[in-house]
Amino acid sequence: MVQYDAQYYPYASRRNVVYGREGMVATSQPLAAQAGLEILKKGGNAIDAAIATAAALTVVEPTSNGIGSDAFALVWVDGEMHGLNASGHAPKNISVEKLKEAGYKEMPTFGKVPVTVPGTPAGWAELSKKFGKLPLTEVMAPAIAYAEDGYPVSPTLGFHWQAAYKKFKEIFQDDIYQSWFDTFAPKGKAPQVGEMWKSPGHARTLKAIAETNAESFYKGELAKEIADYFRKHDGYLTKEDLESYQPQWVDPIKVNYRGYDVWEIPPNGQGMIAQMALNILKGYEFTEKETVDTYHKQIEAMKLAFSDGLKYITEQKEMDASVEGMLSDEYADERRELIGEHALTPEAGEPPRGGTVYLSTADGEGNMVSFIQSNYMGFGSGVVIPNTGIAMQNRGHTFSFDPDHANSLEPGKQTFHTIIPGFLSKGADPVGPFGVMGGFMQPQGHAQVVMSTVDFHLNPQAALDAPRWQWMEGKTVKVDPSFPEHIAQALQRKGHQIQRTLYHSEFGRGQIIWRDPETGVLAGGTEPRTDGDIAAW
Template identity: 70%
Template sequence: MNFDALHYPYRSQRNVVYAKNGMVATSQPLAAQAGLDILKKGGNAIDAAIATAACLTVVEPTSNGIGGDAFALVWTKGQLHGLNSSGPAPMNISIEKVKEDGHERMPKYGWVPVTVPGAPAAWVELSKRFGRLPLLDVMKPAIDYATNGYPVSPTLGRFWKRAFEQYKQNCTGAEFEAWFETFAPKGRAPEVGEMWSSLDHADTLEQITRTNGESFYKGAIAEKIAAASEVHGGYLTKDDLAAFQPEWVDPIKVNYRGYDVWEIPPNGQGIVALMALNILKGFDFTTKESTDTYHKQIEAMKLAFSCGKQYITDPKHMGVTAEELLSNSYGRKRQALIGSEAGTPAPGVPPRGGTVYLATADGEGNMVSFIQSNYMGFGSGIVVPGTGIAMQNRGHDFSLDPTHYNCLKGGKKTYHTIIPGFLTKDNQAVGPFGVMGGYMQPQGHVQVIMNTIDFHLNPQVALDAPRWQWKSDKTVEVEKSFPLHIAEELGRKGHDIQVLVDSGSFGRGQIIWRDPETGVLMGGTESRTDGAIASW
């Protein structure tokens, strides 16, 4: 893969990183270093991914937690494996019950949108199948940070303060008291540079480690979760937790200009990125900074989302197959709908999200693309008393329309926004990539893949390049660094272009590419957050 960042007019904020023995890229320096420490102790890329992920629940709680979900793509011994560790809705929930509770749509906060957390099971499953070190060694950095504390980093502090104000306004019932006790113990969000710790969080991580997850799903922790749910009228029970198992799945792909781009199949929205690329591969792109390039990218993304929002849900309840949505004939039909003016497909309005993504690689060729989230920042606003566990609100994405494919049903998995990506060529690994952030994620995947393949940008420049995000109808948000003359020309094509100064909504990505001949690793990390690459 020949990269040339020099011709690109945008000044990259960081230098691309090269290493040979191992690399960890994620949004928080302490978590990246934790993963690297595991590599240096003899762990492999899978061990490093688990250590980094567990650590991120402590050092970046604004975006993920023990009570969230996780997905992974694992490259090892020449094969790509997919892990879906997203949890279903509680068995005894229903559209009728939620409406009887007074909701016309699934709420964001409280126990109603809480689904079974999958992240702890993902760590255990990855360790059991592919890990090299004992889970206790791998989880130790996270436990240490939760016990002894760490200074809050700049971007983390900003989002923590924003979340505190949001929850103070929206989460006023007794069920939310433990969230404020845990994440705002001084009656406010911690300041940048201020130490924060959580002994309850540390104890929960230790119990998960010591019991290989049994405590969380069938033991003492499960009892605490179920008891808190029952007290506050939630639907989640101990039986729901005990029944959960992560699923190994076959990743899905499209071939884009000789490269295979891989995603987790539905219920994840990775197929949206693949549908967009399947449309875009029918065009020739020679220049990144052109109105025509951006116009076609945006229009393809709209068309992909219109299908994704219609069909994506638990695969047992989908009306079509992934193969049908990714067929070349369907891609050509969708491509034919792109004209010279902005169109108006009809998906719902994408909300914002909160997620962490990490990529790891070791000197043996193992690589991991891993993502986990509580959704919408801290999630539901629920912390299970005495555990430090912030519960996700993934159920918010369910529809209460019984005719919709993604309608709420007990035991069903919802449309899921978090998606890890992976790139291969000629059956060899190129590497993991991801861009976190709600419905920005497939849009970010398309942009960084095209930056890489079509425009030959190295990983850091591919990430630093100004991003756009389609929101709804003809509305497209762009970063302040987006070329103004192109924004104006897109406006003349009918796009409603809105320039955002500092929204934090354009996603946060990581990339690691591997040279198949030399084994040299090349990484880029997100300049829009406290991103870091640890390598050796």
């Protein structure tokens, strides 16, 4: 297990680490964490608990994910790591040419155009089929109960829900968006903090998914309702797109950082950006976290890694550079030489060619899951299938209209994906799952959490409590409200354009579970920047 030298972080919210032995669930919503724990106590394993928690999150945190989401998972079972890519593809009858003829100059943020095939329901079914112990109907029962009976809206959830309603009231004028308001603002307003909210449509859909192992969503009645709605509004997604979808088991990728293996899902996910940054950073020795030099080198390494990631990462078979080459020590050495005393304007190198929710679960048998799902940008596309609670994602927004760009829009193609689960191991032993949700903050959060753990020996809660920064573009770096002022000023003098923000939520929301290999004791941390909770047994 990771050795902790610092029990608390000086800028922390002073939450305590949570310990357990028989099972643990860490996520951004207490009710969802309890759903996962309920399944563990009924005899389910960490995989069952992850599905239960994920399904519940589509109900109790709809501002960040939904049934129409994509998902990824890293699963540690019987001493082996498995990766699941449950991200969908672009409709097969969409193209840049068609969109240009329709008057679009780039991929829009909302509406029917950026909608891709949702992978999450198939991901739940696939995880259950391969590793689950309990039937999907039992595993998803808590989520269905929340949808049928309702639940009180929590503070962070209420804040984002109300903000989304105000924004959507102004910009969602087309008929295709009416179902969003019918579903998420049925009383003509967003629910208030503490107010009960329920959704019969969510319950009906979740029941159908559970009873058919997601077949209804892709080949049955739900698929027909989705396809009919897009046909009605001249959309691009079809029943054939849904019928042809299948999640993929993939080989996770890893880099070694000071004796620890840092695992990520391979492209089309952006996890290797965190790995590239860590590869650069392992060439330095860091003795203190709160120094200008530490932050400067972290930021510079992340800028270089992101520049490469944004240029090259897309669906892996379409990439113009090899994953192995981009993660090689030789390429990291080359990129490290660019880092000097002052902030640089990053450019991609030439490597060898070739609204998100996160949850962690662990059980007493040693199984552990790092799971993430998202609609992208909060509620997603704004398209909700009537009477189903299915909020469709807008992942297609990340596609490019540039035919020479690696992530150019093509029919049936998977796009560059922001959501990434992380996992740490040492030798043959799992240390545990971790993740930091939040768009392009995610690989930045992964690198910061790994360094806080490995280099600076912070416990799981302290690693999440620590101040965060986020590189935006060029030399612009945002820092959160707890970031030390004297270091922010010193970074400014090094050429970084520092922007302090009042919103903690801009810096991701993470969860961590570490496991002691000798005792099996689980130690969990949850994000102070959200309504996070850890349910332990």
